[in-house]
Amino acid sequence: MNAEPVKDLSRLCLHTITTKPWNIEEAARNYxxxxxxxxxxxxxxxxxxxxxxxxxxxxxxxxxxVSLCRGGFFANTEKAKRDLAxxxxxxxxxxxxxxxxxxxxxxxxxxxxQSLEDSRKQIYDGICEVLPDAKAAGVKLAVEPLHPMFADxxxxxxxxxxxxxxxxAIDSEYVGVAVDVxxxxxxxxxxxxxxxxxxxxxxxxxxxxDWKSPTVDMLNDRGLMGExxxxxxxxxxxxxxxxxxxxxxxxxxxxxxxxxxxxxxxxRIVRAYKEHA
Amino acid sequence: MNAEPVKDLSRLCLHTITTKPWNIEEAARNYxxxxxxxxxxxxxxxxxxxxxxxxxxxxxxxxxxVSLCRGGFFANTEKAKRDLAxxxxxxxxxxxxxxxxxxxxxxxxxxxxQSLEDSRKQIYDGICEVLPDAKAAGVKLAVEPLHPMFADxxxxxxxxxxxxxxxxAIDSEYVGVAVDVxxxxxxxxxxxxxxxxxxxxxxxxxxxxDWKSPTVDMLNDRGLMGExxxxxxxxxxxxxxxxxxxxxxxxxxxxxxxxxxxxxxxxRIVRAYKEHA
Numbered sequence: 326m327n328a329e330p331v332k333d334l335s336r337l338c339l340h341t342i343t344t345k346p347w348n349i350e351e352a353a354r355n356y357x358x359x360x361x362x363x364x365x366x367x368x369x370x371x372x373x374x375x376x377x378x379x380x381x382x383x384x385x386x387x388x389x390x391v392s393l394c395r396g397g398f399f400a401n402t403e404k405a406k407r408d409l410a411x412x413x414x415x416x417x418x419x420x421x422x423x424x425x426x427x428x429x430x431x432x433x434x435x436x437x438x439q440s441l442e443d444s445r446k447q448i449y450d451g452i453c454e455v456l457p458d459a460k461a462a463g464v465k466l467a468v469e470p471l472h473p474m475f476a477d478x479x480x481x482x483x484x485x486x487x488x489x490x491x492x493x494a495i496d497s498e499y500v501g502v503a504v505d506v507x508x509x510x511x512x513x514x515x516x517x518x519x520x521x522x523x524x525x526x527x528x529x530x531x532x533x534x535d536w537k538s539p540t541v542d543m544l545n546d547r548g549l550m551g552e553x554x555x556x557x558x559x560x561x562x563x564x565x566x567x568x569x570x571x572x573x574x575x576x577x578x579x580x581x582x583x584x585x586x587x588x589x590x591x592x593r594i595v596r597a598y599k600e601h602a
Numbered sequence: 603m604n605a606e607p608v609k610d611l612s613r614l615c616l617h618t619i620t621t622k623p624w625n626i627e628e629a630a631r632n633y634x635x636x637x638x639x640x641x642x643x644x645x646x647x648x649x650x651x652x653x654x655x656x657x658x659x660x661x662x663x664x665x666x667x668v669s670l671c672r673g674g675f676f677a678n679t680e681k682a683k684r685d686l687a688x689x690x691x692x693x694x695x696x697x698x699x700x701x702x703x704x705x706x707x708x709x710x711x712x713x714x715x716q717s718l719e720d721s722r723k724q725i726y727d728g729i730c731e732v733l734p735d736a737k738a739a740g741v742k743l744a745v746e747p748l749h750p751m752f753a754d755x756x757x758x759x760x761x762x763x764x765x766x767x768x769x770x771a772i773d774s775e776y777v778g779v780a781v782d783v784x785x786x787x788x789x790x791x792x793x794x795x796x797x798x799x800x801x802x803x804x805x806x807x808x809x810x811x812d813w814k815s816p817t818v819d820m821l822n823d824r825g826l827m828g829e830x831x832x833x834x835x836x837x838x839x840x841x842x843x844x845x846x847x848x849x850x851x852x853x854x855x856x857x858x859x860x861x862x863x864x865x866x867x868x869x870r871i872v873r874a875y876k877e878h879a
Contacts, residue, residue, distance in 0.1 A: 437830065438831070441790075472751065473750050473751070474749065474817075476787075476788035477813055477817070477830070478816070483788055483790075486790075487790060511718065511750040511760055512750070513760075513761070513763075536714075538754040540751075543820060554714030554754050
């Protein structure tokens with residue numbers, strides 16, 4: 326059974342990167358005006374800002390700050406680069422704390438110069454190293470498994486099963502999983518692994534968009550909900566059956582949509598959310 | 603333990619699409635001259651040819667005709683299109699028979715207008731329908747699981763586990779699996795599922811190339827062996843441990859390499875085969 330259509334916008338969250346041409350102040354103003362209730366902040370939008378004040382501005386705009394995007398990139402053959410990643414993840418935790426969000430999305434990293442197993446070991450170690458900081462700040466780390474087409478350089482965690490294995494091995498209430506339909510829709514184990522994730526209270530986030538046919542760019546050709554082949558309502562029904570009732574986050578990287586008028590795009594997003602999410 | 607380097611070219615097979623600018627006669631002449639021992643023929647190269655004579659020409663050139671590429675595309679929401687696919691697959695079986703090869707590679711198909719489960723059901727049905735023809739012609743059908751980035755339109759069979767499940771369900775010595783490193787290298791279950799495949803005598807083919815970082819085109823930016831991050835010798839060691847000792851087939855779709863002088867490319871292939879395969 327597919328999920329029922331969403332009743333209203335109370336669970337709608339947008340990733341700032343979805344409307345990349347806007348700065349954070351424009352995003353806050355326009356999201357708010359459109360009735361969006363949550364925002365996931367990409368770190369580049371905070372550059373040159375007072376983060377505490379920016380968090381305040383978002384809340385004053387009626388937006389819940391759902392998460393900070395993104396930490397991770399723990400895997401590297403070079404020790405010095407891995408150390409830099411740890412430093413950067415600690416900084417992300419601090420930014421999340423200042424911004425007033427309790428969650429960071431992790432794109433875990435991969436390095437084509439080494440095996441996926443080595444990358445995964447480094448990811449495990451990296452998360453464990455950052456974990457005390459995350460706990461202290463009350464910030465949860467959400468491991469986002471990435472599509473296998475990103476296994477070379479972006480993440481050696483490519484299925485939700487691998488993400489579940491990883492977070493269960495770490496076994497902390499501060500580490501969980503972010504489910505993004507774009508990365509996971511094809512996986513024959515998806516339903517079962519979503520339930521496993523929920524059962525262990527590890528399901529921290531739910532990201533949506535769509536997979537277009539054809540997809541002409543591996544990174545920046547994601548579709549608006551309804552433009553592609555992902556059965557969003559079915560996957561949402563699994564996520565909700567697994568106990569998740571948090572924000573539904575729209576995360577679309579799209580060279581095409583970024584070229585359009587962003588206010589019109591935002592209208593389309595709200596409509597597509599109601600019709601397809 | 604990785605596999606030992608190949609000793610010679612006795613197991614080297616090229617897919618005609620790897621040197622796409624060449625017609626089949628040029629491919630035969632040049633492969634033969636370079637010491638290549640096997641050829642997998644893409645069907646487009648047979649257009650306008652007498653297939654029986656072409657098969658003869660290949661054998662006279664000292665080439666073993668390893669397989670015909672490709673059948674499949676069984677999945678479609680439209681019954682009429684599925685029927686056309688069956689007809690086309692029967693034609694492929696006839697072509698394979700005339701060409702004198704005992705194997706057809708299947709790209710099973712997918713349709714973004716329907717669920718992956720529906721596509722998989724149609725794939726199962728399609729293979730079962732073509733199977734009597736394949737048996738009669740002594741031609742085996744090799745299901746090639748395709749990378750999840752092709753799950754929308756090319757194949758709803760995206761892991762070797764799914765391919766194993768499918769061929770075991772069909773349970774015929776005329777249906778097996780083609781392992782292509784490009785599609786499967788990222789899969790955490792790859793080693794185990796290769797052994798399962800071998801144990802059931804279903805491992806029919808082994809295709810190699812490499813995954814480049816960055817990959818700029820989803821379809822036609824495959825790398826020459828050694829250009830990317832795939833541990834070819836490790837995967838070959840698994841395939842051989844699983845009992846496979848057939849041809850090692852070089853299948854590279856590459857806009858970049860197709861633009862180069864194909865004789866130089868062929869030299870590079872032979873060298874890369876010795877150094878990295």
